[in-house]
Amino acid sequence: MRSAVPRALRRAAGRPLGGPGALPTTLQGSRRIAFTKTRGPNPLFFYSGARLSSSxxxxxxxxxxxxxxxxxxxxxxxxxxxxxxxxLASFMRMCLTADVGGYYTGAIEDGRDQFGLKGDFVTSPEISQAFGELVGIWFVAEWMAQGRQTTGVELIEVGPGRGTLMDDMLRTIQNFPAMANSIDAVYMVEASPKLREAQKALLCGPDATMTESKVGYHSICKYMSVPIVWTDTIKSIPNSADKMPLIVAHEFFDALPIHAFQCVDVPATQSHPPEDGDKSSPSSKTSQPTRQWRELLVSPTPPGSNHESLNTPASQSRDTPPPDFQLTVAKAPTRHALYLPESSPRYRGIKSRVGPGALIEICPDAALYAGDFAARIGGSAKHPKPKPCGAALILDYGPGDGSVPTNSLRGIRRHRRVSPFAEPGLTDLSADVDFAGIAESALKASEGVEVHGPVEQAAFLLSMGIQERAEQLVLAAAAKGKDKDGDDGRYAEDVERAWKRLVDRGPGGMGKVYKALAILPENEGRRRPVGFGGDVDV
Incomplete structure (x- = not known):
């Protein structure tokens, strides 16, 4: 595929070879997606070794x-x-962000690092520096296409991990002085104190000071000396009509908690109190057969359970203890079951079309974040914006055909798939992203935005020029004699292996299962962004 990005933009993206984020010699699985997922029309629900029970x-x-x-x-x-x-959403939230023992916020193993070859998963920015550089170029291209605003630009990243992606982006953007000078601040939405400190060390330097305010934690970035602010939530970032937000979310939405529901036929004259004990929720009373959504809830496994009694797949039971928890089908509608599956015609259509046994996953937090992105870019009733501007780029994995995710919850530990209900706090949990749901939420939140994509990551990166950028890296290394092993061929092989893994559409690659989606100011679709079928007019 021909790159839509001019050579001058790609060439300006260079990272010092061998610096932070340099290519690992051995490339193992990418984050959470290194394993084949079983999908299909089979109505038998199976969640990574957990059992379903009607009780x-x-x-x-x-x-x-x-x-x-x-x-x-x-x-x-x-x-x-x-x-x-x-x-299930409450269980996931506790496992990932509990103050004591949470996977990201309260690690109970000293010196544990979730990222990289020694951790649980590897992300695209860790695999190849070209990934973050091209994301930076994408935002440069959008800044150019939207009029080259001279002030008020804000870079925002949600779920920044180690900070590698933002580091690559900022190093790239500083090669475009006009845009670099337009940046007012960099915002990092990060709930983990440990990861926040790692990001500060990379982006500002290990000795840089960090001060606290009502908004969050502040320091000065080593690139362009621009202020950098860490917040716990995106709601803490001021929403101003005169700002141009450039938002990136890479492997963020997949880690947001999901609710899971199963469609059931309820016999006539059945009556049950609310499942979750909420007296404000109406009881379930029927005088004739009805079709309802029932929530899947988490409860402990019976004492003495083992992998065999829990039907844990062999691939998930090796060298791991039996799951502590399992899923059960609620006997009556919970308050979530009464409104979440009814919030979109996509879900209502599944209930009527597929019927009993149908399963869906819904992520309310994803809708909130997508709506926030859209409101910052296009304005909303609460925050009017006379002239929409900005962009959001979402890179994650999930169905790109508009289907609703189902049976996608997974647990990953040490680059291996495990039960998501085993070893809470030590296991990374994630689920497929509902890209169609994100688009629906963004368009509902603001009339001033439009959505492009999702497109496969392979198409996005090839269009952005990842092959050409990789060739530049090899030539630059050879010219400067920067191959750490003194073997130009070895470095060239590493570079090639890395970028090809990002665009590989095969079962072990990331090019097909990962997608890119963009939220832009509404323009009646007259301009496609680069990476989504458009070109760059420099």
Whole structure:
């Protein structure tokens, strides 16, 4: 595929070879997606070794000596025994962001790093520096296409990981002085104190000071001396009509908590109180057969359970303890089941078209973030914006055909797929991104935006010029004698292996399963952005 990005833009993107984010010699699996996912029309629901049961009662633990796999597992079990089964979203939120023992925010293993070859997964920016450079070029191209605003530009990243992507972006953008001088601030939305510190060390220097304010934590970036601010949520970032937000979300939406629902036919004259004990939720009363959504809830596995009794797949049971938790189907509608599956015609259509056994996953947080992105770019009733401007680029994995994700929850540990219900706090959890849902939420939140994509990551990166950029890296290394091993051929092989993995459309590659989606100011579709079928007019 011919690159739509002019050579001058690609050439300006260079990272010092061998610097932060240099190519690893050995490339293992990418984050959370290094394993084949089973999908299809089979109505039998199977969530990585967890069992489904029609009973929602918490099975009492009569064994006072029961050993939980992690302290967080014990804490979750005690909470569930007091309140009853909890939504899958609540379970995921605790596992990932609990203050004590959460995967990202409260690691219980000293010196643990979730990212990289020694961690649990590898992300695209860690695989090849060209990825982050081309994302930076994409934002430069959008800044140019929207009139080259001279002030008020804000770079915002949600879920920044180690900070590698933003580091590559800023190093690239500084080669375009006019845009670099237009940047007012860089915002990093990060809830983990440990990751926040790692990002500060990379982007500002290990000795840089960090001060706290009502907005968040502040420091000065080593690139362009621009202010950089860390916030816990994107809502903490001021939304001003005169700002041009450039937002990037790479492998962020896949980590947001999901709710899961199953469609059931309810017999006539059946009546049940609300499943979650919420007295404000109406009881389920029927005088004739009806079709309803029932939420899938998380409860502890029975004492003494093993992989065999829980039907854990062999691929997920090797060298791991049995899952501490399992999924059950609620006997009555929860408050989430009453409104989330009814919030979109896409979900309502599945209930009527597919019927009993149909399964869907819904991520309310994804809708909130997509709506926030759109409102910042195009304005909203609460935050009017006379002249929409800005852009959001979302790179993640999930269906690109408009279908609703189902049966996609996965657990990853040490580059291997494990049960998402085993070793809470030590296992990374993620689920497929509903790109159609993100687009729907963005368009609903603001009349001043339009959505492009999703397109396959392979098409996006090839159009941006990843092959040409990789060739430049090899030539630059040869010219400067920068091959650390003194073997130009070895470095060239590493560069080629890295960029080809990012665009490989095969089962082990990232080019097809990963997608790119853009939110831009509404323009009646007259201009396609680069990477989505458009060109750059320099």
């Amino acid at each position: 929602t009662a918490v099975q009492p633990d009569h064994d006072p000596e029961r050993q939980w796999s992690t302290p967080l597992a014990k804490q979750l079990a005690e909470a569930i025994s007091a309140t009853g089964p909890v939504p």
